[in-house]
Amino acid sequence: MPFVDIKVAGPLTTEQKRGLVEDVTRSLVERCGKNPATTHIVITEVATENWGNNAMLVMDRKPREDATADVPR
Numbered sequence: 001m002p003f004v005d006i007k008v009a010g011p012l013t014t015e016q017k018r019g020l021v022e023d024v025t026r027s028l029v030e031r032c033g034k035n036p037a038t039t040h041i042v043i044t045e046v047a048t049e050n051w052g053n054n055a056m057l058v059m060d061r062k063p064r065e066d067a068t069a070d071v072p073r
Contacts, residue, residue: 001038002028008043009051009058017043 004024012020021041028034048059 001033002040004039004041006041006043007046009030009046009048010065011045012043 006024007022020043024041025036025039028039029036049057051058053061
């Protein structure tokens with residue numbers, strides 16, 4: 001029974017959450033042979049004022065022009 005805990009900085013839309021749940025479930029089924037009926041996924045949205053990286057709060061970072069530029073496809 002897989003249990004996946006996803007933590008993200010900032011809010012996601014309901015549609016983004018649906019997509020994440022679908023994608024992660026599909027990956028566990030295809031790559032690991034897991035049963036989707038027993039796969040549990042929890043998404044926790046953490047306020048950017050409560051998340052730090054590279055010695056600063058996420059909320060203090062300057063927004064990038066293309067925030068998905070380094071995301072593999």
